Amino acid sequence: MIRLTVLYGHPQDPLEFDRYYYEIHVPLARAMKGLKGWTIGKCQSAAPGEKPPYHMIVGLYAESRQAMEKILETPEGQATVADVQNFATGGATFIYNDEEVLIPYQLG
Amino acid sequence: MIRLTVLYGHPQDPLEFDRYYYEIHVPLARAMKGLKGWTIGKCQSAAPGEKPPYHMIVGLYAESRQAMEKILETPEGQATVADVQNFATGGATFIYNDEEVLIPYQLG
Numbered sequence: 001m002i003r004l005t006v007l008y009g010h011p012q013d014p015l016e017f018d019r020y021y022y023e024i025h026v027p028l029a030r031a032m033k034g035l036k037g038w039t040i041g042k043c044q045s046a047a048p049g050e051k052p053p054y055h056m057i058v059g060l061y062a063e064s065r066q067a068m069e070k071i072l073e074t075p076e077g078q079a080t081v082a083d084v085q086n087f088a089t090g091g092a093t094f095i096y097n098d099e100e101v102l103i104p105y106q107l108g
Numbered sequence: 109m110i111r112l113t114v115l116y117g118h119p120q121d122p123l124e125f126d127r128y129y130y131e132i133h134v135p136l137a138r139a140m141k142g143l144k145g146w147t148i149g150k151c152q153s154a155a156p157g158e159k160p161p162y163h164m165i166v167g168l169y170a171e172s173r174q175a176m177e178k179i180l181e182t183p184e185g186q187a188t189v190a191d192v193q194n195f196a197t198g199g200a201t202f203i204y205n206d207e208e209v210l211i212p213y214q215l216g
Contacts, residue, residue, distance in 0.1 A: 003147075003149065003165075035211050037212065038209075039111075041111065041205025041208055043204070043205055044173070044204040046202035053201055061213065061214075065152070095154070097152060101145075102134065102138075105145040105169065106169075
């Protein structure tokens with residue numbers, strides 16, 4: 001399994017970022033076929049009172065890096081990638097990693 | 109579910125970092141009770157040939173932030189946290205996020 005982490009920097013207008021992300025970007029990204037997982041969350045600082053280093057962290061999962069790149073090369077993937085510049089006013093950092101599971105997720 | 113992401117910056121000696129992480133840090137961290145998931149991976153740049161922004165990305169999962177903080181406050185948690193300074197020569201960035209699942213993990 002590969003994970004693609006997207007770290008969104010603090011946007012100029014956080015409320016507008018969040019509105020756009022949920023109303024426009026999520027539906028675009030949902031049109032992509034083949035993802036094996038997708039998680040999102042607003043960043044919280046580990047130290048109370050401090051600003052976290054990023055605004056939002058996203059995890060996208062696929063079988064392999066090759067599989068993820070194929071998903072992103074589809075028309076739906078290209079539309080999703082192209083949309084990032086429309087709302088990521090604080091920048092976006094992309095990191096791949098092969099996901100080594102030391103403790104399996106125990107959901108629910 | 110809460111995720112605690114640890115982003116390890118590029119260490120002075122990557123091979124020694126990896127050796128220490130697997131041989132010393134993983135056993136220390138495995139002694140912590142209550143984690144609901146633990147993943148690790150070496151960072152890969154999204155752009156071929158570029159250096160990724162971090163060396164390693166780690167995801168730790170617990171039921172809630174309060175649960176995670178309780179785990180880290182146990183003697184085993186304190187020993188694990190204190191050990192980070194022994195190998196993280198490139199620094200370590202900690203980010204919490206409430207994990208919103210848009211597409212559930214489809215493992216295996």
